[in-house]
Amino acid sequence: EAGVAQSPRYKIIEKRQSVAFWCNPISGHATLYWYQQILGQGPKLLIQFQNNGVVDDSQLPKDRFSAERLKGVDSTLKIQPAKLEDSAVYLCASSLVGLHYGYTFGSGTRLTVV
Amino acid sequence: SQQGEEDPQALSIQEGENATMNCSYKTSINNLQWYRQNSGRGLVHLILIRSNEREKHSGRLRVTLDTSKKSSSLLITASRAADTASYFCATTNFGNEKLTFGTGTRLTIIP
Numbered sequence A: 001e002a003g004v005a006q007s008p009r010y011k012i013i014e015k016r017q018s019v020a021f022w023c024n025p026i027s028g029h030a031t032l033y034w035y036q037q038i039l040g041q042g043p044k045l046l047i048q049f050q051n052n053g054v055v056d057d058s059q060l061p062k063d064r065f066s067a068e069r070l071k072g073v074d075s076t077l078k079i080q081p082a083k084l085e086d087s088a089v090y091l092c093a094s095s096l097v098g099l100h101y102g103y104t105f106g107s108g109t110r111l112t113v114v
Numbered sequence B: 001s002q003q004g005e006e007d008p009q010a011l012s013i014q015e016g017e018n019a020t021m022n023c024s025y026k027t028s029i030n031n032l033q034w035y036r037q038n039s040g041r042g043l044v045h046l047i048l049i050r051s052n053e054r055e056k057h058s059g060r061l062r063v064t065l066d067t068s069k070k071s072s073s074l075l076i077t078a079s080r081a082a083d084t085a086s087y088f089c090a091t092t093n094f095g096n097e098k099l100t101f102g103t104g105t106r107l108t109i110i111p
Helices: none
Strands: A005-007 A010-013 A019-024 A031-037 A044-050 A053-056 A065-069 A075-079 A088-095 A109-113 B005-007 B010-014 B019-024 B031-037 B043-050 B055-058 B061-066 B071-076 B085-093 B096-101 B105-110
Touching (some): A005 A088, A019 A088, A031 B096, A044 A065, A053 B096, A075 A088, B005 B085, B019 B105, B031 B061, B043 B061, B071 B085
Parallel strands (some): B010 B105
Antiparallel strands (some): A019 A075, A031 A044, A031 A088, A088 A109, B005 B019, B019 B071, B031 B043, B055 B061, B085 B105
């Protein structure tokens, strides 16, 4: 089966600029997640969708981050305006509904804010 | 916030030796999962162990879970150079599919 697709692979922007990341999950996976992974740390959940509804966005900095999942399939994550501390890898993952399935991760987007 | 803490933070062993990594967590869990991350890449799911299981095997991987101590271990037997990666444990809680990751162990296999 095809994996989770993410783009772009790399992005360099100046602080205060905006940026958007795209994710296409595995077909049939109802649950989609965006994680932020700062260098040397474990991934931190930003937002969780089930179909096109938000399940958990408690750790999403809503003053600058936004995310949507159109028609319960593709998703975009946006940062506006970016700060230096947003430099990280942004990982998208998807899974089947249920508590005993592993996640499938995309390769991530490495964001550098200068 | 991070749920799990892996120990050690970094581990270097000779090829062919066994590697053991430990994970401790704070709250009751539904299941615990282990993931591998090669440098600059996404995470790959390795194995999932449910809270009512104590041990699970998959190929060269052996995972144990001790819910009384809130800890898990991952054993990789007969290590290979290709096992060089970071390994993360992650947990889900009852009623919530959200995965919470630990801080990871950086494993280096020396040829």
